[in-house]
Amino acid sequence: MEMNNCDSKAARNEQSRRWYLVTPALALLFQLAPPLLLWLISTAAYANPRNLSESCERRISILTLVGAAGISLFLGSVSVFGLLIHARPRVAALLICICCAPALFGGAVYLHCLLVFLALI
Amino acid sequence: MKKSKAIGIAVLFPCLAYAVVVALTERVFWNTHAPLGKERRSALAIRDNVSPFQKWGSKQFTLPYLERYYDAAWYFTQTHRGDCKDAFISTLNTALQRYPEVDLFLLAHSNQYIDWVAGLPSERRSHIRLVYNTGCRDLRQGPSWVDLGAKAYVGHPDVSASPVFYFFFLRRWTRGTPLHDAMEESNNLMRLNLARAEVLSFGNVNAAKLSRASEAFCYGDEQLRFQSGQE
Numbered sequence: 001m002e003m004n005n006c007d008s009k010a011a012r013n014e015q016s017r018r019w020y021l022v023t024p025a026l027a028l029l030f031q032l033a034p035p036l037l038l039w040l041i042s043t044a045a046y047a048n049p050r051n052l053s054e055s056c057e058r059r060i061s062i063l064t065l066v067g068a069a070g071i072s073l074f075l076g077s078v079s080v081f082g083l084l085i086h087a088r089p090r091v092a093a094l095l096i097c098i099c100c101a102p103a104l105f106g107g108a109v110y111l112h113c114l115l116v117f118l119a120l121i
Numbered sequence: 122m123k124k125s126k127a128i129g130i131a132v133l134f135p136c137l138a139y140a141v142v143v144a145l146t147e148r149v150f151w152n153t154h155a156p157l158g159k160e161r162r163s164a165l166a167i168r169d170n171v172s173p174f175q176k177w178g179s180k181q182f183t184l185p186y187l188e189r190y191y192d193a194a195w196y197f198t199q200t201h202r203g204d205c206k207d208a209f210i211s212t213l214n215t216a217l218q219r220y221p222e223v224d225l226f227l228l229a230h231s232n233q234y235i236d237w238v239a240g241l242p243s244e245r246r247s248h249i250r251l252v253y254n255t256g257c258r259d260l261r262q263g264p265s266w267v268d269l270g271a272k273a274y275v276g277h278p279d280v281s282a283s284p285v286f287y288f289f290f291l292r293r294w295t296r297g298t299p300l301h302d303a304m305e306e307s308n309n310l311m312r313l314n315l316a317r318a319e320v321l322s323f324g325n326v327n328a329a330k331l332s333r334a335s336e337a338f339c340y341g342d343e344q345l346r347f348q349s350g351q352e
Contacts, residue, residue: 038177042174043173043174046173046176046198073135076135078131081127084131085127117181119190
């Protein structure tokens with residue numbers, strides 16, 4: 001019984017230690033969300049009749065860009081950190097290139113869009 | 122790897138990504154104050170009936186610049202050809218009455234908004250300052266717009282990639298870059314981006330041909346400045 005407890009604890013520990021492999025995948029998968037959301041906003045805003053008021057259109061668009069930029073950059077950075085600390089160098093390099101880089105570039109694009117759309121830069 | 126080093130790299134990567142995106146797309150303007158004479162300027166923009174995403178993008182990009190750098194700004198999105206005519210004309214009439222400098226942004230495929238504006242009294246039309254038209258082959262309207270009273274008209278000669286030009290042009294013009302310089306810079310940046318598109322599309326985009334068709338030209342006063350009273 002004690003042995004079983006120890007085993008399940010060890011398994012849980014092992015799983016929680018593997019978070020560094022999950023976040024890169026999440027970071028990459030998340031890149032599907034912003035284009036889809038922006039397309040949904042535009043479709044709702046310019047349906048005939050409108051499903052989204054003009055004031056909501058602006059607010060929701062900006063919030064979506066804030067969220068897209070923030071989440072992409074956060075997940076990308078956390079993934080890079082986790083991989084550098086926990087993964088073997090080859091695995092880290094591969095996952096940073098395949099998963100983290102697209103997330104970071106995506107986040108940077110959304111951030112730049114946000115700043116341009118707000119006429120701040 | 123040490124934790125501190127990993128944190129440093131994890132912070133540096135997003136910064137690097139942002140620097141690359143800025144280098145590949147559009148530079149940062151640090152001075153974003155409205156040039157002098159804002160109280161004398163107003164602007165109207167009209168978008169034709171395109172896809173919802175294009176309508177959304179045009180408005181989200183254009184309106185903040187108009188609202189920030191003009192005393193008053195109006196933005197119209199058409200749902201069919203000929204839509205918004207009465208509202209556009211009546212708003213333009215009011216703007217011309219109230220403001221000595223009114224800029225028009227015609228964000229539409231080949232269009233004939235000139236016919237709408239021609240119906241206004243000539244004394245009012247003399248307050249029209251810049252007309253920018255994204256319409257393909259609408260450069261030929263230039264002399265007519267200048268005859269109507271516009272100080273300057275910017276358009277494209279053929280089937281063009283005008284949105285690429287417009288993205289750079291609006292940001293420069295509203296930040297006070299003289300018309301000629303804003304146009305030159307935007308034409309150059311458009312050429313650069315079309316050349317990149319040619320590479321990325323494995324040659325499917327003919328950058329040289331598209332650049333020739335898209336290059337913006339100006340009729341009227343090329344030395345026009347955004348700052349009021351400095352034409």
